[in-house]
Amino acid sequence: MHAIREAMATMHKRSEAIPPVSKAVESLVRQVIAQVADKWTMLVLEALEEHGTLRFTEVGRTVGGISQKMLTKTLREMERDGLVIRTVHPVIPPHVDYTLTELGRELSAAFCGVWTWAETYHAEVSAARRAFREREEG
Amino acid sequence: MHAIREAMATMHKRSEAIPPVSKAVESLVRQVIAQVADKWTMLVLEALEEHGTLRFTEVGRTVGGISQKMLTKTLREMERDGLVIRTVHPVIPPHVDYTLTELGRELSAAFCGVWTWAETYHAEVSAARRAFREREEG
DNA sequence: TTCGATACGCACCAAAAGGAGAGTGTCGCA
DNA sequence: TGCGACACTCTCCTTTTGGTGCGTATCGAA
Incomplete structure (x- = not known):
């Protein structure tokens, strides 16, 4: 049993x-x-790798399609894990900068292969998915 | 507003x-x-890359800590995306084999860098997490 | 003869992920 | 005078993730 x-x-x-x-x-x-x-971590990593230092809303714009809630959470976790540095400028209106640490840059480099894979094979994944769907239905 | x-x-x-x-x-x-x-996809990819062909429960054992529900779901999605081949032997008790496709092997290779990163830097991530916690509390 | 193994599907439930919208406090621009 | 930008936080809600337990058909071993 x-x-x-x-x-x-x-x-x-x-x-x-x-x-x-x-x-x-x-x-x-x-x-x-x-x-x-994690999806968002990978995207934020990419954004910061490409643009160097970004402010909160700039990260959001660059990543695209992320809510502020998830952006805050992702950036906080990345800060906690030592992937990004968060610099708060004590001014009003607030100004916060995010940059990758060395650790974050290394991770971004490690993910490079996965991005390449996705760019190379996304068409094949789509094809596999279509074939699977047709097999299910037919 | x-x-x-x-x-x-x-x-x-x-x-x-x-x-x-x-x-x-x-x-x-x-x-x-x-x-x-995805966590489970990465783990299953690793398991099949290392052992070649595995049966359902063998994948579960190799991955470790996954429920059958999530294992089924993960393997189905991977099959749908063309990462694994699922071979059903019509016998009773059932016998189902899972193997990586070429696409899956390529993806596994692409993830290799991330595994290396994790093995190399996990201590630094732990240290960063401790430092963050102490800063929060202190 | 009864138990254990196989590869699941199904139903139920808890927790986490994730989105939408409102609010905050001050500055600079119109 | 009043709105928009900034970087959030908080609440409410839905969806997804994930776990547990049950059932199944049959074969080989104890």
């Missing part, structure tokens, strides 16, 4: 058995990946 | 003004990126 749950539970044991070292490190890497492999 | 909304609305116009070509392509690329830049 609980066959699946037990099968799923064993996977931890197996993955322990194959690589006996670096268990906590892999968990950390996954955690970092999970937060970094 | 509607200053922000109008400012956000202008971003589409600006991004049109800067790159006058390839508007639909960029939209497509983003759409593809948004679906591919």
Whole structure:
């Protein structure tokens, strides 16, 4: 009855058995990946990589289609993870600058391959999707 | 009153003004990126890249910590986008194999840099997070 | 003979993602 | 005098993500 749950539970044991070292490190890497492999993070990374320093609304304009809520959240998380530096100029009306850190620039470079992949193969993805839909319907 | 909304609305116009070509392509690329830049997709990609062909529960075991529901969903989406091939052997008990397509292998290679980044810098991300927390509290 | 494994689909629920709209406080421009 | 820009925050709402548990058909092993 609980066959699946037990099968799923064993996977931890197996993955322990194959690589006996670096268990906590892999968990950390996954955690970092999970937060970094995010649509908005990738887009903001790109925007700041291309334009250097941007203000809050400029980031929004460059990314395009993001709400202020998500923009604030994404930038805060990126600041927390050491990907961007947030500089507040204590003036009114407010002026806040965002720039990539070295860490952020490295990550942006790492994502470069994924952008290239998407630009190269997006037509094939679309084709695969059409074929899948037709197979489902027909 | 509607200053922000109008400012956000202008971003589409600006991004049109800067790159006058390839508007639909960029939209497509983003759409593809948004679906591919996903935690589970990345993990399944990795699992299949390393082990070649895997059965449903084997993928689950290799990825680790994923529920069958999310595994099913992720694998279906990857099949739809042409990243994996799903082979059903009509036997009972059921037997289904998953393998990466060439497209999937290319994407996996593209994500390689991100994995390297995470392995190289996860300690720095942790440090940045600690520093941020202390600054917030202190 | 009964249990466990296989690869799911379905129903129910909680949490997170994400959007829309309002409000804030002051400055500079019309 | 009054509106717009700035960089947010807060609330309300919907959608998506994700988890848990149940059921299924049959085969091989205990």
